[in-house]
Amino acid sequence: MRAADHSWLSLASRWVLLLLLSALAVGLGYAVLCLSSQAPGLGERVAENIETSGVSNPVTAVLLNFRGYDTLLEMGVLLVALLGVWSLGSIPEQCESPPPGPVLNMLPRLLVPVLILVAGYLLWVGAYAPGGAFQAGSVLGAAGVLLLLAGWCPDVRLVGLPLRIVLAAGLGMFFTVGMVLILVGRQLLEYPPALAGTLILLIEAAATLSIGITLAALFLGGRPDKERLRRRFSH
Amino acid sequence: MSHVFLYALAGVGLFTLGLYALIVHTHLLRNILAINVMGSGVFLVLVALAGRTPGASPDPVPHAMVITGIVVAISATALALALMLRVRAETGRARLPEEQLE
Numbered sequence: 001m002r003a004a005d006h007s008w009l010s011l012a013s014r015w016v017l018l019l020l021l022s023a024l025a026v027g028l029g030y031a032v033l034c035l036s037s038q039a040p041g042l043g044e045r046v047a048e049n050i051e052t053s054g055v056s057n058p059v060t061a062v063l064l065n066f067r068g069y070d071t072l073l074e075m076g077v078l079l080v081a082l083l084g085v086w087s088l089g090s091i092p093e094q095c096e097s098p099p100p101g102p103v104l105n106m107l108p109r110l111l112v113p114v115l116i117l118v119a120g121y122l123l124w125v126g127a128y129a130p131g132g133a134f135q136a137g138s139v140l141g142a143a144g145v146l147l148l149l150a151g152w153c154p155d156v157r158l159v160g161l162p163l164r165i166v167l168a169a170g171l172g173m174f175f176t177v178g179m180v181l182i183l184v185g186r187q188l189l190e191y192p193p194a195l196a197g198t199l200i201l202l203i204e205a206a207a208t209l210s211i212g213i214t215l216a217a218l219f220l221g222g223r224p225d226k227e228r229l230r231r232r233f234s235h
Numbered sequence: 236m237s238h239v240f241l242y243a244l245a246g247v248g249l250f251t252l253g254l255y256a257l258i259v260h261t262h263l264l265r266n267i268l269a270i271n272v273m274g275s276g277v278f279l280v281l282v283a284l285a286g287r288t289p290g291a292s293p294d295p296v297p298h299a300m301v302i303t304g305i306v307v308a309i310s311a312t313a314l315a316l317a318l319m320l321r322v323r324a325e326t327g328r329a330r331l332p333e334e335q336l337e
Contacts, residue, residue, distance in 0.1 A: 029244050043294040043295060077310055082313075215313075221316070221320060
């Protein structure tokens with residue numbers, strides 16, 4: 001397997017490749033070293049406007065307020081990736097992993113409540129310290145992956161419309177807030193400073209839930225089909 | 236300030252390492268992992284260069300960009316893995332057709 005993996009490149013051409021890539025690395029390294037060692041960046045402008053953003057953590061302010069449009073589209077990317085995975089087919093019929101052992105059976109019971117708590121904490125703390133919707137969402141996603149690895153079957157009644165509503169909630173909330181702001185005469189996602197903190201928390205809460213469930217759904221590797229779910233988890 | 240460039244150069248190294256693996260290997264899983272290593276290199280360069288501010292706190296804009304980038308990378312990886320599984324289900328091997336000729 002290893003030999004076959006490399007056989008398409010002869011030894012000589014691999015040396016040429018190494019040489020070319022070394023040249024690339026040296027060029028990129030030189031470009032990096034040519035940059036001045038002091039650069040103010042945009043930190044000062046963020047600090048000047050942080051009062052109006054509704055949060056005091058500059059990264060959250062950039063993500064959800066100053067460049068909220070990026071984050072809105074990013075939620076769209078996440079959803080489109082999931083749609084892409086779903087369009088490839090339903091989830092595989094048989095589970096290829098062996099049935100969970102005693103450790104994997106016990107671990108989620110202890111860990112998942114803690115992970116949910118940590119996700120809530122990260123979501124809340126993002127307003128003034130490192131944290132936020134994406135960190136909280138990935139912790140929630142990890143909890144979902146752990147549950148799926150341990151052989152937990154999602155309730156078949158939930159995989160239809162309720163699942164889709166939760167998946168779209170992040171993008172939907174973002175979009176709704178943006179549209180309402182346009183209707184009251186502001187720009188898209190130009191929050192009024194007095195309400196900015198609340199709106200950001202609202203969007204982040206919906207985004208956290210969506211990101212977590214999307215990541216867990218991506219891990220399933222296909223569209224959750226009710227019949228297949230029943231068969232797969234019937235043992 | 237030199238540790239900023241140490242991290243940035245490490246990022247360049249990761250990028251080149253990933254590019255080498257991407258070219259040399261034909262197994263799709265290895266290619267997906269190689270692209271992820273390349274992406275991590277780019278993120279490392281961005282985060283490292285954000286630390287060049289005169290004050291104590293780094294520039295928040297590249298940090299926010301990296302968070303965005305990580306989420307996009309995760310979703311692209313998941314889609315790539317699903318495509319790879321589909322290729323394996325169709326052809327029996329996790330390689331692209333033109334690379335199965337020899």
